[in-house]
Amino acid sequence: MTSILTNVAAMSALQTLRTIGHDMETTQAHVSSGMRVGEAKDNAAYWSIATTMRSDNKALSAVQDALGLGAAKVDTAYAGMNAAIDVVKEIKAKVTAATEQGVDKAKVQEEIKQLQEQLTSIASGASFNGQNWLVFDSVAAAAATPPETADKTIVSGFIRSADGTVKVNTTTYTLQDLPDAAATPAAISNVLFSAIDDTDFTQSTGGILGSDADALGATITGTGMAGKFVVNMDITDFNDEDMADALSVVEAAFQMMTKAASQLGSISMRIGLQEDFANRLTDAIDKGIGRLVDADMNEESTRLKALQTQQQLGIQSLSIANSSAEGILSLFR
Known part of the structure; x- marks a missing residue:
């Protein structure tokens, strides 16, 4: 029809x-x-997954920035500790040379004094963004309001659990200004000084370079090094016994500094590995999102x-x- x-x-x-x-x-x-899934109406399930993973990627990007900041702090502390180790090597060499009979200890002490001042200069300058990991006064920190913590935390990861909860992982490095012989195992000091006065660069007796000889593990038999340590010893009038004590204290400090530097090096290595993993994880998430929502x-x-x-x-x-x-x-x- x-x-x-x-x-x-x-x-x-x-x-x-x-x-x-x-x-x-x-x-x-x-x-x-x-994109083949640009809005929820295109595919609600894929859009929801992609949106969540994009959010996680932004968090991972922030973690990468935090890792870079943490790496800078650790690298600064390691550079300072490494420089201080080189100075202590020189002090050790000067003390060793001064043990030779006939050497003018007063002239050697002048060189040692300059090296001692360099140690305080290194410790004072090893600061990044206002944080100095080579100088920490536990007594002053405890008295502060609010009390300052000896634990320095570095963001090291971002995790989304199977139940949907999220959390940020951190790596902790504890500053300790005095060796604790009572601890098991014995705690090792990992700061050069417990405090440094910003005006005249004087220091208290805490820390690797400011601990008393017994705390450093050195056996003192003479009187010249009693109550003295690497940064304030004066060998001008030392006898043979005192010189042996001085060398023993410097060597003990050197060993403790080496251990502290190895701790910082280990943390730096972990941060580097975490940075590499974060980069790979970000790329993997981007690829996964692309498989879900990108158009061919x-x-x-x-x-x-x-x-x-x-x-x-x-x-x-x-x-x-x-x-x-x-x-x-x-x-x-």
């Missing part, structure tokens, strides 16, 4: 053309954005070309359907 009121063929062609137009809009959106541009471009062809055919089909009704006019001529 042919009707001039209801053109079924035109209606069918128009519906097809509408469907093709909708598909073209979707495909063009994929091509322009590069080869496929989309092929689909767009096919839809453009279908649209042209649909327009022609609609034109034919509309023109078929014109044939009825010939019946009334």
